[in-house]
Amino acid sequence: MSVPDELRRYVPRTDLYDSLELVHYHMPVEQPPATASYIIFKKGNKTYVKNGVYGHIEYEDTDSASVIQSAVNNLPAQGGAIYIKPGKYIFNSTVEITKPIEIIGEVSLHPDFNGVQLLLSDPDLTAFKLYAPTNEERWFFATLKNLEINMLSGVTANTAKGIWFDGYMSDIRIENCQIFNVQDAIYITGGSSWNYWIKNCLFEDLNGSAINIDTNFVERIYLQLCHIWNAEYAVKAPADTSYKQLISIVNNRIEGARKHALYLGGAYHRIVGNSIVDASRGTANTYDCIYLENSQKCVIVGNYIGNEDTSDTKYAIEEAGTADYNLIVGNILSGTTGAKAIIGTNTLAANNIEL
Secondary structure: OEOOHHHHHHOOHHHHHHOHHHHHHOOOOOOOOOOOOEEEEEEOOEEEEEEOOOOOEEEEEOOHHHHHHHHHHHOOOOOEEEEEOOEEEEEOOOEEEOOOEEEEEOOOOOOOOOOEEEEEOOOOOEEEEEEOOOOOOOOOOEEEEOOEEEEOOOOOOOOOEEEEEEOOEEEEEEEOOEEEOOOEEEEEEOOOEEEEEEEOOEEEOOOOEEEEEEOOOEEEEEEEOOEEEOOOEEEEEOOOOOOOEEEEEEOOEEEOOOOOOEEEOOEOOEEEOOEEEOOOOOOOOOOOOEEEEOOEOOEEEOOEEEOOOOOOOOEEEEEEOOOEOOEEEOOEEOOOOEEEEOOOOOOEEEOOEEO
16 A cells, blocks of 8 residues: 555654654664665564655555565666565565566575565465566666565465566576475576576475576576575476577585486586485486486586485486587486486596496
C-alpha cells in the first residue's frame, strides 16, 4: 500500500504513523550509507520501504515481494541500490526487474538465522526475475549479494526458482548468496547472456540445478568458491560445439549430484582446482562427475574428481557426442566404471592419478 503524497510531504519523518520508535530505533537515518536508494525492513508482519535519501516510509505491505517491487518500480531508468535489513521476508509474488540494480542484504545467513531470508510461499514462485525489456538492451548490470532464498516452511518446490535471468543479459554479480530447496537456484534463459560472476555462494537441496543454462547463447560464466550439495546437476549446460563458450568453474566444492555434477556442451570451458565428488547419487553407476557432450577445447586441470564417500559415480570424466580437443591434465580421477572415458582423437589426457 502506498503512503499518500500529503503524508510523505508534510508530516515529519519521525511522526509518520506515529512511528518514532519504528523509524528512529529500527531504521536510523544514518544507516545504511546514503548510497542506498531504498531501505527494506521488517516490523511485525509488515515490510516497509524507507527512502534512503529523505528518510520517509513510502510503501508497506504484508507481502514483502510487493514492497520490494514498489521500490524497484520507483527507481529511475538508470537504476539504483536497494538495501535489505535482516529479517524473514515472505514472498507471495515475483519481483521483476528491468533496470540496473543492486540488491544487497545487510548480512547473509548466520547460525542463529538472523540474516536476510527471502521465503517463497508458492511451489512455482521465483524470487527475482531479471530481464531486458528489449533485445537491443545488451548491458544490464545487476548485483545480488548477502541473500538467502528458501521455500517457506511447509511449502515444497515444484518449478520454483531462486533467480531467473531472461533475455539479453550481461554483467551480473551474485555474491554470498544461499539458495535452498527450490527447483533451480540460478536459471538463465532467453537470448544472449555473458559476464556472470557467481562467487562465495551456497546451493543445497535443489530439485533441479544450481546453475541451469537453458539457452545456447552464453559466454563468460564464472563460478568460483561455491559449495553445491544435493542438486540434480550442479551446472547443466548442454549445447552444440558452437554455443555456450567459456564457462569457468574454479575452486568449488561440488558433491552429491543426483545425475551429472557438470553437464557441459560448447567450447572453451575451464574447470580448475575443484573438488567434484560423489555424482550419480540418484541412480548409482549411471552418471558422471563431468560429462562433456559435444565439448571441445576445454581445459580440466588440478581437480579431485570421482568417488569419495560413495561408489556411485560412473566416470570421473566422460566425453560424448562430438567432444574432442580437450586437455585433461594433472587431476585425481576415480569412478566405479573407470576413471575416464575419452572418445576425442585429439583430446590429451595426461599425468592424471587414476584410482
